[in-house]
Amino acid sequence: MFQPGEVIDDRYDVLGPLGQGGMAHVFRAQDRRLERTVALKVLRPHLTETDAERFRREIRALARFNHPGIVAIYDLGQGEHVYFAMELVEGGPITDLGPLDGDPESVEALLGAATTVADALDYVHRLGMVHRDLTPRNILLTRSGHPKVMDFGLVQLTETSRELTRTGFTLGTPQYMAPEQATGGAPLGSAVDLYAFGAVLYRTLTGRAPFDADNDQAVLYQHVYGNATPVAELVPVAPPPLAALVDALLAKRPEERPPSAAAVAASLRAIRAAFLARAGELPRAGPGLRGAYSSGPAGTRSLRLRWERQLDEGPQWPAGLGAAAGWIAVAQRSDQLALLHPADGSVSSRFALSDEVATAPLFAHGQLVVASRDGVVSALRWPRGERAWSRDDVDAAGLARYGSDLLVTCRDGRLERWDEHGATRWRFEAGSGLVSAACLHRALAFVFDEGGWLHAIDVDKGVRRFRVEVGPSVAPPVAIDGALLLSSRAGELHAFDVEHHDVRWTYDVEGALWAPPAVAGPHVFVASWGERLHALALRSGDDVWERPLPAAVTAAPIVAAGVVYVATEGGELLAFDASSGRPTGRHPVAHAPIQASPLPLGDGLVVAAVDGTVHCYE
Numbered sequence: 001m002f003q004p005g006e007v008i009d010d011r012y013d014v015l016g017p018l019g020q021g022g023m024a025h026v027f028r029a030q031d032r033r034l035e036r037t038v039a040l041k042v043l044r045p046h047l048t049e050t051d052a053e054r055f056r057r058e059i060r061a062l063a064r065f066n067h068p069g070i071v072a073i074y075d076l077g078q079g080e081h082v083y084f085a086m087e088l089v090e091g092g093p094i095t096d097l098g099p100l101d102g103d104p105e106s107v108e109a110l111l112g113a114a115t116t117v118a119d120a121l122d123y124v125h126r127l128g129m130v131h132r133d134l135t136p137r138n139i140l141l142t143r144s145g146h147p148k149v150m151d152f153g154l155v156q157l158t159e160t161s162r163e164l165t166r167t168g169f170t171l172g173t174p175q176y177m178a179p180e181q182a183t184g185g186a187p188l189g190s191a192v193d194l195y196a197f198g199a200v201l202y203r204t205l206t207g208r209a210p211f212d213a214d215n216d217q218a219v220l221y222q223h224v225y226g227n228a229t230p231v232a233e234l235v236p237v238a239p240p241p242l243a244a245l246v247d248a249l250l251a252k253r254p255e256e257r258p259p260s261a262a263a264v265a266a267s268l269r270a271i272r273a274a275f276l277a278r279a280g281e282l283p284r285a286g287p288g289l290r291g292a293y294s295s296g297p298a299g300t301r302s303l304r305l306r307w308e309r310q311l312d313e314g315p316q317w318p319a320g321l322g323a324a325a326g327w328i329a330v331a332q333r334s335d336q337l338a339l340l341h342p343a344d345g346s347v348s349s350r351f352a353l354s355d356e357v358a359t360a361p362l363f364a365h366g367q368l369v370v371a372s373r374d375g376v377v378s379a380l381r382w383p384r385g386e387r388a389w390s391r392d393d394v395d396a397a398g399l400a401r402y403g404s405d406l407l408v409t410c411r412d413g414r415l416e417r418w419d420e421h422g423a424t425r426w427r428f429e430a431g432s433g434l435v436s437a438a439c440l441h442r443a444l445a446f447v448f449d450e451g452g453w454l455h456a457i458d459v460d461k462g463v464r465r466f467r468v469e470v471g472p473s474v475a476p477p478v479a480i481d482g483a484l485l486l487s488s489r490a491g492e493l494h495a496f497d498v499e500h501h502d503v504r505w506t507y508d509v510e511g512a513l514w515a516p517p518a519v520a521g522p523h524v525f526v527a528s529w530g531e532r533l534h535a536l537a538l539r540s541g542d543d544v545w546e547r548p549l550p551a552a553v554t555a556a557p558i559v560a561a562g563v564v565y566v567a568t569e570g571g572e573l574l575a576f577d578a579s580s581g582r583p584t585g586r587h588p589v590a591h592a593p594i595q596a597s598p599l600p601l602g603d604g605l606v607v608a609a610v611d612g613t614v615h616c617y618e
Contacts, residue, residue: 198249236403296560398437
């Protein structure tokens with residue numbers, strides 16, 4: 001329709017196409033007057049009056065809206081070409097925020113975006129309108145991840161029955177269409193947008209639409225008569241209240257869905273607050289083991305010591321610290337767990353075990369689960385510590401949560417999935433001893449064996465999808481956005497593309513790696529036995545900054561509130577600004593090594609040395 005270089009109305013320089021639909025073309029253009037880049041939606045010539053009316057309806061609707069979650073309209077042209085200029089949204093669809101991997105950073109981003117969309121729908125509905133065509137392509141993200149609802153060509157006034165919505169005439173996108181919309185029944189209310197929003201969230205969370213078939217009519221039939229697989233079955237790592245909310249939005253009868261978009265937004269805010277309050281209970285802050293936390297001290301000031309506690313023993317690698325219902329669980333060398341009150345570090349309980357604790361305590365479904373060096377895995381009821389169950393037929397190298405289940409890696413080469421009672425669902429034999437906890441990403445479990453092979457195991461079926469030789473490692477993989485960060489014992493860090501089975505980049509830290517890196521935003525942070533902390537670009541592996549350390553590092557670094565925390569074999573806690581690498585604190589903790597990663601909890605940061613010294617900073 002227009003080629004790059006053409007000018008529309010002596011104002012808009014066409015830069016190139018953005019897309020097209022049945023009634024309009026969309027172009028990227030430069031506004032000469034205001035010197036900004038915009039999106040131009042231009043009506044196709046020679047359209048039917050019905051399509052032209054849809055286009056005019058979109059213009060009228062957008063002109064009435066003023067909401068941060070709805071794309072803004074800037075200008076209207078009705079001369080030789082009918083068009084409107086609107087805000088240019090350069091990100092992808094909201095589904096780019098999924099499939100959900102359960103890590104706090106991604107869960108928070110998805111919940112924040114979903115809340116903005118629900119608020120936008122509430123705004124539209126309070127104006128007496130219904131969108132009627134809410135799909136992923138109509139909810140785009142800005143470069144900063146902020147969602148914008150667009151494409152209001154099918155908007156209708158809820159109190160009227162127009163020609164386009166007469167009984168038996170169906171418009172919309174089949175994969176996201178409410179049952180009452182699919183049947184072309186009575187005039188449609190705001191509940192159709194809630195259903196469509198539920199279908200969009202379902203696609204975002206699970207990676208697939210609620211219903212799919214070979215043709216549109218078959219899809220519409222399923223919306224009316226079929227039942228979507230519950231979200232929790234497809235994405236066990238999803239927060240249960242979020243899975244339940246999406247299932248409720250997909251209720252067949254409008255009256256069984258949440259009562260309003262405002263109610264959905266309120267539910268999403270409550271889910272986000274509850275999830276973030278409990279995120280510290282996830283080992284390494286989530287299934288991807290990224291070491292990025294949403295809690296911890298404010299990053300704008302240096303740390304102050306809140307309290308200090310001296311236990312008889314502390315955690316020794318590879319054991320560590322855990323959080324349980326707001327309490328601190330310290331895995332001790334002296335065959336027990338100590339539970340500390342986060343306010344003052346007082347010892348609430350001590351739970352005896354059969355041997356030295358060999359894993360960080362894991363809290364799930366009212367149970368503390370730990371593995372000891374004699375090969376026993378024990379589940380202790382919270383908060384009294386009675387043994388719920390135990391198994392002595394495994395020599396566990398690591399534990400990971402997967403919804404209500406556990407993934408247990410064993411030193412004899414087994415990877416097993418257990419239910420919450422300790423019963424085996426499936427068993428995979430790697431053929432060589434496994435060395436660390438499993439990293440979970442996109443329904444795959446990634447584990448290293450002692451020969452240096454990385455195994456990718458289907459979490460649902462327990463079968464291997466592929467394996468690749470990396471080299472001996474004692475650190476678990478770290479997963480983010482389809483990539484794995486793989487640490488070799490020799491000191492090489494590899495970024496591995498899961499889909500293409502290819503190495504994106506490799507970086508030599510020139511020192512043994514005992515622990516995985518941390519990942520936050522665009523950066524990877526890796527500390528080694530070579531007494532250096534490196535910040536690398538996640539996409540390219542290029543150096544961002546580098547800082548010397550006063551001692552070697554065994555514990556994995558963590559990131560909280562924009563600060564990288566590193567605990568050293570010299571017994572110190574070091575803090576660095578994540579963006580610049582500027583040192584923000586150096587805190588002596590003990591004369592003994594620190595081999596457990598620091599644990600952010602609430603607005604505090606807990607650090608424990610091998611000799612039992614525990615500090616909490618704020």
